[in-house]
Amino acid sequence: MTTSTSESDIQLDPVALLNERFTAGIARAFPDAAGRADALIAPSKKATMGDFQCNAAMALGKMVGQKPRDVAEAIVAAVDIGDIAQPLDATSIAGPGFINITLRSDALAGLLGELGRPDLGLPPASEPQTIVVDLCGVNLAKQMHVGHIRAIVIGDAIARTFERLGHKVIRQNHVGDWGLPIAMVVDYLHREREAGRLDLDTLSLDDLDVIYKAMKKRTGAGRTGLQIAQKLDLGPKVIAELEAEVADADEALAEAKSTLIALQAGEEWAVALWQRISDITMGACIAACQRMHTRITLEASAGESSYRDELAPMVEDLIKRNVAEEDGGALVVRGEGKDPPALVRKGDGGFLYATTDIAAIRRRVQEFGASRVIYCVDVRQALHFRQVFAAAHKAGYATTPDGVEASLEHAAFGTILGTDNKPFKTRSGESVKLQDLLDEAHDRARAAADRSDHVSDADREKTAETVAMTALKFADLSTDRVRDYVFDFDRILAFEGDTGPYLLNALVRIKSIFREAQQRGVDAEWAEAELRVEHEAEKQLAMALLRYPSVVRAVAEHLEPHRLCQQLLEIATRFSSFYQSCKVLGAEDEATRASRLRLCELTARVLEDGLDVLGLPTLDRM
Numbered sequence: 001m002t003t004s005t006s007e008s009d010i011q012l013d014p015v016a017l018l019n020e021r022f023t024a025g026i027a028r029a030f031p032d033a034a035g036r037a038d039a040l041i042a043p044s045k046k047a048t049m050g051d052f053q054c055n056a057a058m059a060l061g062k063m064v065g066q067k068p069r070d071v072a073e074a075i076v077a078a079v080d081i082g083d084i085a086q087p088l089d090a091t092s093i094a095g096p097g098f099i100n101i102t103l104r105s106d107a108l109a110g111l112l113g114e115l116g117r118p119d120l121g122l123p124p125a126s127e128p129q130t131i132v133v134d135l136c137g138v139n140l141a142k143q144m145h146v147g148h149i150r151a152i153v154i155g156d157a158i159a160r161t162f163e164r165l166g167h168k169v170i171r172q173n174h175v176g177d178w179g180l181p182i183a184m185v186v187d188y189l190h191r192e193r194e195a196g197r198l199d200l201d202t203l204s205l206d207d208l209d210v211i212y213k214a215m216k217k218r219t220g221a222g223r224t225g226l227q228i229a230q231k232l233d234l235g236p237k238v239i240a241e242l243e244a245e246v247a248d249a250d251e252a253l254a255e256a257k258s259t260l261i262a263l264q265a266g267e268e269w270a271v272a273l274w275q276r277i278s279d280i281t282m283g284a285c286i287a288a289c290q291r292m293h294t295r296i297t298l299e300a301s302a303g304e305s306s307y308r309d310e311l312a313p314m315v316e317d318l319i320k321r322n323v324a325e326e327d328g329g330a331l332v333v334r335g336e337g338k339d340p341p342a343l344v345r346k347g348d349g350g351f352l353y354a355t356t357d358i359a360a361i362r363r364r365v366q367e368f369g370a371s372r373v374i375y376c377v378d379v380r381q382a383l384h385f386r387q388v389f390a391a392a393h394k395a396g397y398a399t400t401p402d403g404v405e406a407s408l409e410h411a412a413f414g415t416i417l418g419t420d421n422k423p424f425k426t427r428s429g430e431s432v433k434l435q436d437l438l439d440e441a442h443d444r445a446r447a448a449a450d451r452s453d454h455v456s457d458a459d460r461e462k463t464a465e466t467v468a469m470t471a472l473k474f475a476d477l478s479t480d481r482v483r484d485y486v487f488d489f490d491r492i493l494a495f496e497g498d499t500g501p502y503l504l505n506a507l508v509r510i511k512s513i514f515r516e517a518q519q520r521g522v523d524a525e526w527a528e529a530e531l532r533v534e535h536e537a538e539k540q541l542a543m544a545l546l547r548y549p550s551v552v553r554a555v556a557e558h559l560e561p562h563r564l565c566q567q568l569l570e571i572a573t574r575f576s577s578f579y580q581s582c583k584v585l586g587a588e589d590e591a592t593r594a595s596r597l598r599l600c601e602l603t604a605r606v607l608e609d610g611l612d613v614l615g616l617p618t619l620d621r622m
Contacts, residue, residue: 012111012121013550014103014543015041015052017084022054025079030071033063041101047536050092050100051085051543057097068097075099083107108542109531116531116602120609121549124166132170132370133159134360136289136296137377139176140281140303141185141208144288145431146424146487147378150413153473154481155376156294157561157614158411164613165556170368171296173285174360177278177303183260184215184252186273190259193273200276205284208277219253264308278303288434292469293617307359311351314359315344323395333358339390340383357388362397365406372407373398374559379412379482386410411559414484416476424487441468444489463622467493467501470616474500477614478565498569500616503607506572508622509579510604517585517597527601529594537581538599541574548606552613561614568610575603 011017022039030037040055057072064071076088076099084107092100115121135155138144159169176182188211192198228234262270282298289296315331318324324333329347344355364370375385389408392398398406418424426432446464449455455463475492479485495501533542544567551567554560584600587593611618 010114010121011550012115012546014084014108014111014546016550018052018054018081018101021081021084022056022075022079025075026056026060029074029078030060030064033060037063044100049094050102051539052101052103053094054099054101057099061097069093072097072099084111103539103543105533105539108533108539108546111546112531112533112542112599112602115546115548115606116598120606122164122552128167129162129371130168130170130369131159131162131372131374132172132364132368133162134172134174134373134375134377135159136173136285136301137175138173138281138285140182140277141205141212142281143205143209144285144434146416146434146437147431148288148434149292149437149472149476150416150481151376151378152289152292152294152296153476153615154411154413154561155374156289156296157477158374158376158555158559159295160613160615161552161555161561161564164552164609170364170370171300172360172364173296173301175282175301175303177274177281178305178308180256180260181212181216182274182277183263184219184256185211185277186263186270187256187259188215189273189277190269200273203276203280205280208280215252215256219249219256284435288438291438292473293615295615302360304356307356307363310359310363311355314362315351315355318344318395321395323391333391333394335387335390336394339394340387342387342391344391354384354388354391357384358392358395358397361388361392361408362395365392365398365400369400369402370406371400371404372409374409374411376411376413379414382410382412409559411481413481414479417484417486419486419488421486438468438472441472441489441493444468444493445471448493459621463619466617466619467504467622470500470504470611470618472500473614473616474503474565477561478569480562481560503568503572503611503616504619505622506575507604507607507611508619510575510600510607511620513584513597513600520585522585522593522597526594526597529591529598531598532592532595535578535582537574537578538596541571541578541599541603544571544574545602545606548610552610555613564610564614568607568614571603571606571610575600 011020018041019039022041023037026037026039027034037056037060040059041052042055044050044053054072054075057068057075060075061068061071072093073090076090076092079088081088081101083104085104086102088099088101094100133155136148136152138148155171159171162169185208189198189200189203193200259270263274282301285301286296286298315324318333319331324331324344326332327341330343331345332341332343334341342354342358343352344358345351361373364373377385385408389398389410392408393405398408400406416424424432442465445468446460449460449464449467471492475485475487478498491497492499493501495505533539547567548571551563555564578599582596584596585593587596608618
């Protein structure tokens, strides 16, 4: 799925430019191979041979039945790259047909000038789309855990990418806030308050989490054990004890169902308790999202409760139009072809998660007008979303009022593992609480912070929090989202290697150059100076910077934030090499100094912009 971009977009990536030119040249030289031959542009393996090489001749030679060397000569004669690279001739061909390419320094400088515009080569889309991103996904009365990190930071980074490209983005935090499990907690709170044992004002999310687990355990107690005891004939005493447990569980379940009916009927006492549970849970959720520098707000949350009045009419619509059919007393929507069927109503008349998710698609597409709906949810839900997407398309719910078929996409992600390569848990085997993880990251970053007297406690705390959040988020975003990754505090908080703190440090280093320039009284006229790309380190940095716009667009197209993480790391690494190889403030002449200051400034702008797209906070000093 692609997104529209502005008609004024200019291609700045040298690799993309060379691909375009060589593809056109191949089509001119070999019309029969047009559209079938890949230009195969790759970085040169030897700097002495140029910057890039075209490796198309070998494969194309087989396709057209000619010697690769002859094919390379034909390509060289047909391709036009004189405005961006040194002219090609017979000496550009090496070996059996590799075409060596050396970019022109003045061309790179010109492209950098285009990149340096206010939009950094990313003008707003001329035809902006409405894009819904489903992210976060919390449940009432339950603590957020480490697994929520991925749904939060990946979802928000994808949303930010589309916003950076000028699209309208609607975040949707799909909250599990309805049904029997929540009614169990409401019922417990009601009985405890009536008995005078509960003060709602002091109730915390930790309290609710304990209650939720206790009620789930109570309502499910004894059933499996009783079946085993009866099967193995373990004796009347054991069976009687287990029967008593089941009877208690049945009673608790009946009470919860009664409370659910009261909640569904809108009885004031039940709704008030439900609202208190919601306020506590969502308050903690939004606080965590804000701490992690996301744009997820309370207004972006849509609970399952908000769909409750839509489910029955929607199912009736599916029946009326013969989209759904009965199967063993239940109601299913069968997919087209190999698409799996979706169960939308149980035999007892109850609705399922799939029912709510189909209703959500209908709202997001037909009411919000989304042409693209993206779900940032665990990869283990892949089958569920295949079923839901197929049903929504068949029902026509994925079609906008303008008749556009929306794209429904599952941006699935893998699991966070501990250093033992097993799902990340506490030593007791429980899921790690998100709040505890954020606090530990902060404490570790603070312990490693600058201890010198000139740094205030407030600045030290701010630095620790920024480093911690950047480290956590970058560790997650820099991994291909479909893969599992190992969470290791020592690695992710390091200032060396492929980490968030390394990027922060690179940006802070550049900012320090300009502070020093100001102290030295260097005239700010460098901002309008002519750019020069003469040193090899300048060239390598320039080429990394020029790939930035195309990488951001690729993130939007493929929903893969790790591509941007990798590009920012390359830019930071190229800058480090440049800074070590090329004097900036101590350059040999004013023109060179001015050009290098411009290059530093452009690098800082790209790094800051990219970090902002990913949702990573930055610092001026460390």
